[in-house]
Amino acid sequence: MITYLARRIGAMLATLFVASFVVYGALYLAPGDPVSTLISGNVVTPELIASVREQYGLDRPFLVRYGEWLGGMFTGDFGQSLRFQQDVSALMASRLPTTLLLVVMAGTLTVVAGIALGSISALRPGPVDRTVLNATSFVAALPVFVTAFAFLFIFGVKLRWFPVSGGGDSLGDHIFHLILPSVTLAFALTALITRVTRASVKEQMVSEHVAVAEGRGVSGLKLYSRHVFRNALTPILTQSGIVIAGLLVSSQIVEVAFGLDGLGSLLVQSVQNMDFPVVQAITLLVVFAYVFTNMVIDFLLPLIDPRIQIGGRSQ
Amino acid sequence: MSLLTDLKLPTGAARQEKIATAKKKPRKHNDVLFYLSAGFVALVVLVAFFGRYIAPFDPNAIDFQLINAAPGQDGHLLGTDQNGRDIFSRLLVGARSSMLGALIVTIGSTIMSIIIGAVAGWYGGWVDNLLSRVIDFLFAFPGLLLAVFAVAIFGPGLMAPAIALSVAFIPAAARLIRNAVVQERSKDYVRSLEVLGFGGIVIFLRHVFPNVAAPYLSMQFLCFGYSMVDLAAISFLGLGVQPPTSDWGLMVSEGQSSFLAGTIWPVLWPSAAIVLTVVAINYVGEQLTEKWGGRSHV
Numbered sequence: 001m002i003t004y005l006a007r008r009i010g011a012m013l014a015t016l017f018v019a020s021f022v023v024y025g026a027l028y029l030a031p032g033d034p035v036s037t038l039i040s041g042n043v044v045t046p047e048l049i050a051s052v053r054e055q056y057g058l059d060r061p062f063l064v065r066y067g068e069w070l071g072g073m074f075t076g077d078f079g080q081s082l083r084f085q086q087d088v089s090a091l092m093a094s095r096l097p098t099t100l101l102l103v104v105m106a107g108t109l110t111v112v113a114g115i116a117l118g119s120i121s122a123l124r125p126g127p128v129d130r131t132v133l134n135a136t137s138f139v140a141a142l143p144v145f146v147t148a149f150a151f152l153f154i155f156g157v158k159l160r161w162f163p164v165s166g167g168g169d170s171l172g173d174h175i176f177h178l179i180l181p182s183v184t185l186a187f188a189l190t191a192l193i194t195r196v197t198r199a200s201v202k203e204q205m206v207s208e209h210v211a212v213a214e215g216r217g218v219s220g221l222k223l224y225s226r227h228v229f230r231n232a233l234t235p236i237l238t239q240s241g242i243v244i245a246g247l248l249v250s251s252q253i254v255e256v257a258f259g260l261d262g263l264g265s266l267l268v269q270s271v272q273n274m275d276f277p278v279v280q281a282i283t284l285l286v287v288f289a290y291v292f293t294n295m296v297i298d299f300l301l302p303l304i305d306p307r308i309q310i311g312g313r314s315q
Numbered sequence: 316m317s318l319l320t321d322l323k324l325p326t327g328a329a330r331q332e333k334i335a336t337a338k339k340k341p342r343k344h345n346d347v348l349f350y351l352s353a354g355f356v357a358l359v360v361l362v363a364f365f366g367r368y369i370a371p372f373d374p375n376a377i378d379f380q381l382i383n384a385a386p387g388q389d390g391h392l393l394g395t396d397q398n399g400r401d402i403f404s405r406l407l408v409g410a411r412s413s414m415l416g417a418l419i420v421t422i423g424s425t426i427m428s429i430i431i432g433a434v435a436g437w438y439g440g441w442v443d444n445l446l447s448r449v450i451d452f453l454f455a456f457p458g459l460l461l462a463v464f465a466v467a468i469f470g471p472g473l474m475a476p477a478i479a480l481s482v483a484f485i486p487a488a489a490r491l492i493r494n495a496v497v498q499e500r501s502k503d504y505v506r507s508l509e510v511l512g513f514g515g516i517v518i519f520l521r522h523v524f525p526n527v528a529a530p531y532l533s534m535q536f537l538c539f540g541y542s543m544v545d546l547a548a549i550s551f552l553g554l555g556v557q558p559p560t561s562d563w564g565l566m567v568s569e570g571q572s573s574f575l576a577g578t579i580w581p582v583l584w585p586s587a588a589i590v591l592t593v594v595a596i597n598y599v600g601e602q603l604t605e606k607w608g609g610r611s612h613v
Contacts, residue, residue: 015455023464030468137601141594143544145551145567146586149574157577164575249459253548257571268552271467279467283460291455 005299012295019287020073023280024066052082073284079277083270088281092263099262102178102254103247106185110243113186114193115236119229121194122201132194140191144250148184148257155180165259181254189246196239200232207231234305241294248286349602352595359592362407363414372401374408374561383578396566396581397573406588409561413543413589416477416555420542423481425535428488433519435489436496447493450486458483459545466554473556476549477542484538491534495527529607536600540593547589563589 078088121132156164168177213227252264270278378399386394392403435446465479549555550564563585570581
């Protein structure tokens with residue numbers, strides 16, 4: 001177990017290391033002098049050029065600069081934003097709570113709705129099953145911004161139940177402002193969970209141990225939760241790992257559509273402003289979040305289903 | 316991150332049942348929908364080619380006298396946008412960049428995934444190891460993130476996000492090819508072909524690739540639909556094709572302010588165009604997958 005843990009963490013660190021190298025080195029792929037890339041889109045002053053040169057240490061060798069940047073990452077020093085003249089870490093910290101809350105709310109909604117719909121679909125073959133399947137695959141084909149506008153129009157502009165823009169002040173207000181955005185995100189991703197749940201539950205339903213349990217007189221919710229669903233959980237959990245990627249990247253679109261001040265809208269804004277230090281930091285953070293949560297899921301699987309050999313799934 | 320690829324498919328009894336229900340389905344109903352979708356896709360392709368010649372108005376002609384006109388007003392079939400430009404004409408012209416981007420992504424990812432998958436599977440050993448690591452690594456970059464990052468480096472436009480997305484679509488496709496090649500590589504007929512003096516490329520194209528052509532091509536068909544959605548999202552974020560070009564995603568983003576003020580047309584029409592096209596493409600792709608026995612993208 002310890003060796004497995006160490007190996008997986010090692011693999012994650014290796015992935016992150018390569019990712020950081022790509023994210024840092026990509027700047028030098030850009031056409032032209034890095035300085036011009038870094039300062040384009042900003043008001044060019046001699047001070048800015050000097051600060052960029054100093055911050056990026058452009059007169060020193062590439063690998064030395066990369067090492068320093070990477071070292072800074074570990075101590076929470078992500079450099080300075082070119083646009084806001086502020087520490088990137090402070091800038092990100094102010095935007096993080098909105099995105100975190102959005103991703104958690106939308107993720108919970110996606111998994112709960114996906115499991116519920118998938119179970120219903122598997123347990124009620126025929127018209128119910130077909131309706132759920134067709135509806136979820138249609139909804140999954142809707143681009144996130146289209147769903148966002150549809151909800152904005154119906155619940156924001158027409159019914160006036162929810163605000164059309166902004167993030168709110170207190171925590172309760174935050175959650176209220178994030179209801180429509182998280183439903184929008186969940187809309188796009190629920191189908192992924194629904195399909196896997198349906199397939200996995202169906203597979204369990206026809207297995208012998210379920211028939212035996214049924215023969216023993218176990219029925220209803222107990223039969224489902226103990227004998228069917230628990231065994232069906234592994235693929236659902238694996239799929240949830242993929243959903244996290246969808247949540248992280250689609251939150252950009254949702255934040256822009258709903259005018260939320262999160263990391264996603266900061267990333268888009270920073271790309272438009274050519275604020276490269278911020279872009280690098282957020283990109284790496286998203287990759288980290290994605291790789292890390294998937295590793296956690298990998299560790300959870302053997303705990304949920306002891307038949308899974310540790311490390312067996314990653315072969 | 317190989318863990319992301321292996322979805323369990325229903326096996327045994329569940330599979331039998333699935334096959335049984337598939338047979339029971341009224342075949343005709345499906346076919347009508349299939350041809351309808353395929354016909355719509357063909358229509359959009361035609362519009363992408365000839366849209367600018369049949370557009371009734373100049374798509375960039377600004378008319379501040381007629382802002383946010385309702386459909387039908389003054390001969391504007393679908394109304395006008397916040398700058399008084401004819402929405403119908405912009406839709407016709409915008410089909411091109413919307414389809415072109417997805418085409419670039421699909422062709423790019425097809426070429427790269429075949430090369431990477433075939434080389435990895437054919438040579439095996441450390442080459443396979445290295446390329447499989449690269450594929451695993453690419454799984455860690457969600458497509459849209461890679462596209463946004465590419466725009467940060469190369470600037471906004473059609474090409475940078477399209478190339479980034481074609482890289483993002485490599486992993487699943489390359490793995491399909493690689494596994495097929497590994498499976499065939501050790502078989503006797505491949506060995507005898509080698510002994511006969513045929514080169515690796517010829518053997519791959521003539522004898523190995525046809526084995527996976529059907530599931531692979533249906534996978535790439537779905538890739539087209541997915542990349543269209545992603546590129547539209549990039550345009551919507553203002554990182555893709557720049558104004559005043561007509562592009563469906565961009566039109567949605569430009570209509571945002573009028574939309575929140577209560578005029579829905581500038582957002583509704585391009586949204587509908589994107590949704591209908593993507594749903595039609597995905598439906599055709601899924602039907603082909605079912606017919607050809609492939610597995611859909613994750």
